[in-house]
Amino acid sequence: MSSTRRRTTRSTRTTRTALTSAFVTVAIAVLVFALHARGALPSEADAAAPTGTTATTEPPAADVPEPSRASSPADLARARALLAALPVKGKAPATGYDRTADFGSPWLDVDHNGCDTRNDVLARDLTDVVRRGPCTVLSGVLLSPYSGARIDFVRGDTTSTRVQIDHVVALENAWVTGAQQRSAEQRQALANDPENLFAVDQHQNAQKRSGDAATWLPADTAFRCTYVAHQVSVKSKYGLWVAPAEHDAMVRVLDHC
Numbered sequence: 189m190s191s192t193r194r195r196t197t198r199s200t201r202t203t204r205t206a207l208t209s210a211f212v213t214v215a216i217a218v219l220v221f222a223l224h225a226r227g228a229l230p231s232e233a234d235a236a237a238p239t240g241t242t243a244t245t246e247p248p249a250a251d252v253p254e255p256s257r258a259s260s261p262a263d264l265a266r267a268r269a270l271l272a273a274l275p276v277k278g279k280a281p282a283t284g285y286d287r288t289a290d291f292g293s294p295w296l297d298v299d300h301n302g303c304d305t306r307n308d309v310l311a312r313d314l315t316d317v318v319r320r321g322p323c324t325v326l327s328g329v330l331l332s333p334y335s336g337a338r339i340d341f342v343r344g345d346t347t348s349t350r351v352q353i354d355h356v357v358a359l360e361n362a363w364v365t366g367a368q369q370r371s372a373e374q375r376q377a378l379a380n381d382p383e384n385l386f387a388v389d390q391h392q393n394a395q396k397r398s399g400d401a402a403t404w405l406p407a408d409t410a411f412r413c414t415y416v417a418h419q420v421s422v423k424s425k426y427g428l429w430v431a432p433a434e435h436d437a438m439v440r441v442l443d444h445c
Contacts, residue, residue, distance in 0.1 A: 274435070276430055294379070298377060302323060309385050309387050310325040311325055314329060330388075334411065335388075336407075351389070352388060354386050355384055356422060357428070358397070358399065361399075362378060365428045366428035383418060383425075384418065402433035413442065413444075413445035
């Protein structure tokens with residue numbers, strides 16, 4: 189065989205080998221993509237997550253309503269109508285008020301989804317949530333609706349309190365405006381109702397304490413309409429009343445929405 193023919197044969201074999209390798213590479217890439225799409229292979233985020241945790245921005249399986257960040261005209265009209273129908277009278281004495289005895293231990297699992305209310309609300313209101321198991325929120329990011337502050341939440345003895353769960357209608361306020369007359373089951377439902385709960389920054393929650401709309405409103409003025417609308421809705425839902433100063437403060441807020 190001539191040298192020219194041998195060189196031609198080797199060149200042809202080299203070309204075929206290169207084409208075969210390229211075909212195999214493309215086939216492997218397509219297969220890997222298909223497996224990722226079907227969830228058969230772990231993603232980089234899954235691989236980076238600590239053992240026993242799952243990085244997710246999805247809410248828990250329970251049907252926990254999203255908090256309203258901006259009230260629509262229909263929401264505000266409903267709030268005004270509900271407020272007009274609420275009884276207006278003085279507060280009852282708070283003598284003997286006890287959070288645990290009157291509203292149940294914080295936090296319960298009243299919706300029976302296997303997760304306590306605090307973890308439900310954290311999973312709902314935080315982003316970049318990392319959990320241990322299906323319920324326990326280990327970390328996440330909160331943009332506090334009361335102040336606009338960004339808080340990096342990390343579960344721990346000295347860090348968990350940076351993010352707190354606020355009762356929009358404070359439980360002591362509920363107690364002195366009609367909750368004393370509700371059943372224990374109704375009071376527990378009120379204390380764990382997602383509509384009455386927001387994850388917020390520690391500073392704003394500490395300022396509020398048990399205040400009503402006459403004594404405290406969120407620092408973020410853009411959120412006040414939504415805040416008061418939630419208060420009115422909760423008070424109407426659980427058969428509570430409003431004190432005169434509280435009623436007037438609610439009217440002022442809603443009139444400027």
